[in-house]
Amino acid sequence: xxxxxxxxxxxxxxxxxxxxxxSPSLPPRFQEGVWRRIEEAEAPAxxxxxxxxLDALAVLVLRPRFAFATVSALVLAGVLFGTYNGTQVARxxxxxHYLAVVAPDSLR
Amino acid sequence: xxxxxxxxxxALALGAxxxxxxxxxxxRVCLLATSxxxxxxxxxxxxxxxxxxxxxxxxxxGYKPKCAEICMRIAAKKAEVQAALADGxxxxxxxxxxxxxxxxxxxxxxxxxxxxxxxxxxxxxxxxGRRYLAEMKRLTLGFHEVIEQSMTPAAGHEHHQP
Numbered sequence: 001x002x003x004x005x006x007x008x009x010x011x012x013x014x015x016x017x018x019x020x021x022x023s024p025s026l027p028p029r030f031q032e033g034v035w036r037r038i039e040e041a042e043a044p045a046x047x048x049x050x051x052x053x054l055d056a057l058a059v060l061v062l063r064p065r066f067a068f069a070t071v072s073a074l075v076l077a078g079v080l081f082g083t084y085n086g087t088q089v090a091r092x093x094x095x096x097h098y099l100a101v102v103a104p105d106s107l108r
Numbered sequence: 109x110x111x112x113x114x115x116x117x118x119a120l121a122l123g124a125x126x127x128x129x130x131x132x133x134x135x136r137v138c139l140l141a142t143s144x145x146x147x148x149x150x151x152x153x154x155x156x157x158x159x160x161x162x163x164x165x166x167x168x169x170g171y172k173p174k175c176a177e178i179c180m181r182i183a184a185k186k187a188e189v190q191a192a193l194a195d196g197x198x199x200x201x202x203x204x205x206x207x208x209x210x211x212x213x214x215x216x217x218x219x220x221x222x223x224x225x226x227x228x229x230x231x232x233x234x235x236x237g238r239r240y241l242a243e244m245k246r247l248t249l250g251f252h253e254v255i256e257q258s259m260t261p262a263a264g265h266e267h268h269q270p
Contacts, residue, residue, distance in 0.1 A: 052112070054110065054112040054113060054116065055112045057112070057116055058111070058112035058113075058115040058116055061115060061116060061119045062115065067119075070123065071123075071126055074123050074126045074127045074130070075126060075127075075130045077127060077130075078126070078127045078128070078129065078130030078131040078133075078134065079130050079131075079133075079134045081131050082130065082131040082132065082133065082134030082135040082138070083134045083135070083137075083138055085131075085135055085138075086134060086135035086136070086137070086138025086139050087138055089135070089138075089139060090138055090139050090141075090142040091149070091152070091153070093139075093142065094142060094143075094148050094149035094152070095149045095153070095247075097144075097146065097148075097149065098146060098147065098148075098149045098150065099247060099248070101146045101168075101172065101175075102168070102171065102175065102221065102224065102225075102244075103221055103244075103247070103248045
């Protein structure tokens with residue numbers, strides 16, 4: 001084998017190889033995408049200080065135990081308030097009904 | 109919009125709907141469970157027993173036709189007053205007479221009503237009877253007292269003496 005042919009700096013051989021293996025065309029905005037991925041990979045992970053109270057609250061709301069307790073409390077509060085208010089309204093309606101029967105409007 | 113904010117707003121809306129739903133459902137159940145009986149208020153408000161209720165109901169049924177009869181007479185007299193006042197701009201002697209008769213009828217009706225309230229109060233246990241009578245006087249006669257008190261000089265309404 002000829003020793004000259006093994007020289008990597010042989011410019012003629014390099015040009016011949018490049019010509020024999022043409023590189024495919026790159027997709028649009030390829031370079032921009034590469035840089036973005038590099039920046040994302042180099043960016044530090046979100047620390048605990050960066051989590052806002054809103055995020056913390058959202059995480060809490062999504063916990064099944066918290067959600068179940070909240071729904072139960074709301075249903076209970078709704079039933080209690082509704083029953084109290086319904087009783088008051090029913091009492092007033094019953095009183096008005098009795099008065100309408102025994103005391104005509106023309107006297108009141 | 110921030111994802112956390114969307115989650116919280118959604119949870120808030122869902123919570124409000126759950127509360128409103130249970131509130132209106134229980135209120136409706138309460139109203140539907142109320143009896144349409146004329147005397148249901150007396151039973152619950154004055155804690156009457158079945159025996160008390162039977163006596164009160166008997167008095168009530170006896171009073172209703174009398175009340176209806178005098179109410180019809182009042183309505184007829186009011187129509188006469190309206191007719192007498194419709195013609196002129198002055199209060200004629202006829203209109204004045206009709207107004208006096210209407211007042212007398214209202215007085216009779218009021219006296220009959222008070223008599224009924226006293227009878228009903230006596231059919232109840234003493235303490236409840238006193239409370240019932242006071243409440244009925246307040247509800248039926250108190251209305252006039254408020255108007256009359258508002259017409260007194262102390263309330264800023266002055267009748268100037270000649």
